[in-house]
Amino acid sequence: MTIESPIIKFQNVDKFYGNFQALSDISIEVQPSERMVICGPSGSGKSTLIRCINGLENHNFGKLIVDGVEIFDGSKDIIRLRQEIGMVFQQFNLFPHLTVLENLTIGPIKVRKVSKTEAEIMARKYLDRVHIPEQAEKYPAELSGGQQQRVAIARSLCMESKILLFDEPTSALDPEMINEVLDVMVELADTGITMVCVTHEMGFAKKVADTMVFMDEGKIIEVAPPDKFFSKPESARCKEFLEQILEH
Amino acid sequence: MEPGRSKSFKGLPVRQPPAINRFLSSTPVSLVIYCLIVYGILYSSFTGAQAMGYNWQWYQIPKYIYSYTDNGFQFGELMLGLWTTITLSFTAFLLALAIGFLVAFLRLSGLFIGTKIAISFLEFVRNVPLLVLVYLFYYVLGPVFKYDRYTASILCLAVYHSALISEILRAAINAVAQGQWEAAKSIGMSKMQTYQYIILPQSIRFMLPPMTGEAVHMVKSSAIVSVIAVAELTTLGQNIISDTYMAFEIWFTIALIYFFVIVILSIGASQVEKRYTVIN
Numbered sequence: 001m002t003i004e005s006p007i008i009k010f011q012n013v014d015k016f017y018g019n020f021q022a023l024s025d026i027s028i029e030v031q032p033s034e035r036m037v038i039c040g041p042s043g044s045g046k047s048t049l050i051r052c053i054n055g056l057e058n059h060n061f062g063k064l065i066v067d068g069v070e071i072f073d074g075s076k077d078i079i080r081l082r083q084e085i086g087m088v089f090q091q092f093n094l095f096p097h098l099t100v101l102e103n104l105t106i107g108p109i110k111v112r113k114v115s116k117t118e119a120e121i122m123a124r125k126y127l128d129r130v131h132i133p134e135q136a137e138k139y140p141a142e143l144s145g146g147q148q149q150r151v152a153i154a155r156s157l158c159m160e161s162k163i164l165l166f167d168e169p170t171s172a173l174d175p176e177m178i179n180e181v182l183d184v185m186v187e188l189a190d191t192g193i194t195m196v197c198v199t200h201e202m203g204f205a206k207k208v209a210d211t212m213v214f215m216d217e218g219k220i221i222e223v224a225p226p227d228k229f230f231s232k233p234e235s236a237r238c239k240e241f242l243e244q245i246l247e248h
Numbered sequence: 249m250e251p252g253r254s255k256s257f258k259g260l261p262v263r264q265p266p267a268i269n270r271f272l273s274s275t276p277v278s279l280v281i282y283c284l285i286v287y288g289i290l291y292s293s294f295t296g297a298q299a300m301g302y303n304w305q306w307y308q309i310p311k312y313i314y315s316y317t318d319n320g321f322q323f324g325e326l327m328l329g330l331w332t333t334i335t336l337s338f339t340a341f342l343l344a345l346a347i348g349f350l351v352a353f354l355r356l357s358g359l360f361i362g363t364k365i366a367i368s369f370l371e372f373v374r375n376v377p378l379l380v381l382v383y384l385f386y387y388v389l390g391p392v393f394k395y396d397r398y399t400a401s402i403l404c405l406a407v408y409h410s411a412l413i414s415e416i417l418r419a420a421i422n423a424v425a426q427g428q429w430e431a432a433k434s435i436g437m438s439k440m441q442t443y444q445y446i447i448l449p450q451s452i453r454f455m456l457p458p459m460t461g462e463a464v465h466m467v468k469s470s471a472i473v474s475v476i477a478v479a480e481l482t483t484l485g486q487n488i489i490s491d492t493y494m495a496f497e498i499w500f501t502i503a504l505i506y507f508f509v510i511v512i513l514s515i516g517a518s519q520v521e522k523r524y525t526v527i528n
Contacts, residue, residue, distance in 0.1 A: 111435060
C-alpha cells in the first residue's frame with residue numbers, strides 16, 4: 001500500500017476561549033483507517049481538539065484540513081463535510097422526540113436524501129451491528145444509558161461517514177454498561193474506519209489504538225504507538241498520568 | 249385516609265400538624281369560607297342595586313343572544329359581537345405568531361443588525377400602553393396607509409402580542425439542550441433543517457403553556473378595540489346599554505360570555521399540551 005495523504009491534518013493550530021488558550025500549537029496527522037486514542041487530564045483540550053475536527057469549535061490560528069477541505073468559521077463546505085464525519089458524544093445527544101429508528105434515519109433522509117425505505121433498511125442493519133435490533137420502535141428515554149450510547153453510535157454509522165469521532169463516549173455511563181459500548185467500538189475498529197477517540201478507557205486503547213496521544217494544558221505532550229506509550233512513556237507528565245489512572 | 253394503612257410499620261406515626269392548621273385547611277371549612285365570600289359579593293351587589301332602585305330586566309337578555317322568529321333561528325347581537333371577537337382574535341393571533349417568529353429568529357440569528365432590530369421592536373412595543381397603540385394604529389397609521397378600523401385593530405393586537413410571543417418562542421427555543429444542536433450539526437444538518445426537524449418539535453412543549461396563556465390574553469385584550477368602535481362583543485354591549493340602560497345585566501352577561509369562551513379555549517389548550525408531552 002502506498003502512503004496516503006492524511007485524512008486529518010492539524011498544522012500549528014491554536015484555539016482561545018477569550019484569554020484562555022485551550023489548544024496551543026497543535027500539529028498532528030491522522031491517516032485513513034488509523035485509530036487514534038487521545039487521553040489526558042480534564043481541561044487538557046482533548047475535547048476541544050476533537051470538536052474542531054467537525055467544526056463544532058473553530059480554531060483561531062493555524063491550519064486544519066479534514067478530508068482535503070480546510071476548516072474555518074463560516075466555511076460553506078463544512079455542512080457537506082460533516083456528513084463524512086460521525087460524532088458520538090459523552091451525553092449521547094439522541095433526539096428525544098424521535099424513536100430510535102427515526103433517530104437513525106433522519107440524517108440519511110433529510111441530509112443525504114436517501115429514500116425512507118432504504119434508510120430504514122440501513123438503520124436496521126446498523127442497529128443489528130450495535131446489538132439492539134429489538135429497540136427500533138422505542139424512544140431514547142426508554143433505553144438504558146449503554147443502549148442509548150449504542151444508538152448514538154449507530155446514528156453516526158448511518159451517515160456512512162469516513163471518520164468517527166468519539167468524545168468520552170463512556171464517561172456518562174454506569175460502570176456495568178461501559179463494556180457493552182466498548183465492545184461495539186472494538187468491533188467498529190476492525191472495519192477499517194478512521195477513528196479518533198477521546199477516552200480514559202486504557203484497556204480499550206491498548207486493544208485498538210494505532211496511535212496514542214497524550215495532551216496536557218492544550219498541548220500535545222506525547223504521540224506514540226500503544227506498546228511504547230504504555231511501557232515507557234517519554235515525558236514525566238504522561239508517566240504520572242498513566243500511573244494515576246492505571247493504578248485502579 | 250392514613251398512608252399505607254394496610255402495611256405494618258415498626259415506627260411510631262409522625263407528629264400531626266397543629267390543630268388550627270388542620271382545621272383551616274380541611275375541606276368543609278374551606279368550602280364554608282368560599283361560600284361566605286361569594287354570598288357576600290352577590291348579596292351586596294343585589295342590595296346595592298335595590299337601594300339605588302335598579303330595575304332588573306333579565307327577561308330582556310335572551311333576545312340579544314338568540315331569537316326564534318318567523319324567519320327561524322337567529323343569533324342575537326351579542327352573539328354576532330362574539331363572532332367578531334373570535335375572528336378578530338384568531339386573525340390577530342395568527343399574524344402575531346408570524347411576526348413573533350420573525351422577531352425571535354432575528355434575535356437568535358446572531359447577526360448584529362438583526363438582534364438590534366428585534367430588541368428595539370420589543371422595547372418599543374413593551375413600553376407603550378396597548379390603548380395608545382390602538383390610537384396610534386387607527387388615528388395615525390390608519391389615514392397614512394389607508395386602512396379601516398377592523399384592519400387597524402387586527403394590526404394593533406398582532407403587533408402588541410407578537411412582542412410577547414417572540415419572547416415565548418425565544419425562551420422555548422433556548423430551552424432545548426445545546427447538545428441537540430451539536431448532534432444535528434454532526435449529522436450534517438443545516439441551521440434550517442435543525443430548526444425544522446430537531447429544535448422546533450422539541451420546543452413546542454416549552455412554548456405551549458405560555459402560548460395558550462397568550463391566546464387567552466389576546467381574546468381579553470381584544471375588548472380594547474371597542475374604543476375605535478369595531479363591532480365586537482364589548483362594543484355591541486355598550487351600544488345595547490346606551491339604547492336600553494340595562495348596564496348591570498349586559499355587563500354581567502358579557503363577562504360570562506368571555507368567561508365561557510376562555511374556559512373552552514383553556515380546555516382545548518390543555519388537550520393539545522397532553523399530546524405534545526415528551527418523556528425525557
